Amino acid sequence: xxxxxxxxxxxxxxxxxxxxxxxxxxxxxxxxxxxxxxxxxxxxxxxxxxxxxxxxxxxxxxxxxxxxxxxxxxxxxxxxxxxxxxxxxxxxxxxxxxxxxxxxxxxxxxxxxxxxxxxxxxxxxxxxxxxxxxxxxxxxxxxxxxxxxxxxxxxxxxxxxxxxxxxxxxxxxxxx
Numbered sequence: 001x002x003x004x005x006x007x008x009x010x011x012x013x014x015x016x017x018x019x020x021x022x023x024x025x026x027x028x029x030x031x032x033x034x035x036x037x038x039x040x041x042x043x044x045x046x047x048x049x050x051x052x053x054x055x056x057x058x059x060x061x062x063x064x065x066x067x068x069x070x071x072x073x074x075x076x077x078x079x080x081x082x083x084x085x086x087x088x089x090x091x092x093x094x095x096x097x098x099x100x101x102x103x104x105x106x107x108x109x110x111x112x113x114x115x116x117x118x119x120x121x122x123x124x125x126x127x128x129x130x131x132x133x134x135x136x137x138x139x140x141x142x143x144x145x146x147x148x149x150x151x152x153x154x155x156x157x158x159x160x161x162x163x164x165x166x167x168x169x170x171x172x173x174x175x176x
Contacts, residue, residue, distance in 0.1 A: 004033065004041040014050040021050070029053055029067055045078040059098060061091075 011018045024030045025040075030049050032040035049070060056066045069087055073079045 004043055005046070007032075007040045007042070010042045010046060010050065013047055014054070016050055016054065024050070024053060027063060027067060029063065029070055043078075048079065048084075049073075059095065 005013065007018050007021055010016075010021055014021075016024075021030065021042075025032055030042065030046045030053075032042045032046075035041060052070070053063075053066055056069075057063070069091070072087060072090075073083050
């Protein structure tokens with residue numbers, strides 16, 4: 001057998017707990033050979049797979065998606081730079097969309113928290129007259145593929161005595 005790592009060595013080198021490595025192996029994400037004493041021995045190339053798994057998880061990729069990506073790599077040899085480039089190219093669009101969504105969240109999060117009303121049903125700043133409810137469930141301002149292009153609905157004129165950005169009085173359902 002060529003140079004291999006014990007589970008403890010793989011754990012130390014990758015920063016992943018042995019229990020997680022065993023879990024990844026059960027899911028088929030990584031593979032180990034077994035010694036005569038049934039001890040795991042990981043080919044050194046598994047370090048790259050573990051690094052890929054960790055990074056993909058950190059950006060929100062599911063283990064099923066990770067497995068599908070890793071299944072596209074060759075089993076018979078250590079993946080080459082071209083293999084990894086092909087895999088990363090396939091994910092580039094998805095990651096770019098995730099970056100756009102996270103950027104929108106970062107740039108718009110203070111608007112909702114900043115107004116202080118904390119009521120997305122009555123918010124005159126981000127959701128006047130609950131206009132977003134008709135567009136479906138979820139975070140409509142930040143959802144990828146939102147057909148409004150992330151634009152906020154037009155806020156209605158304030159009620160007499162109401163400051164701009166202040167929430168509408170309870171029960172006010174004026175159209176925006």
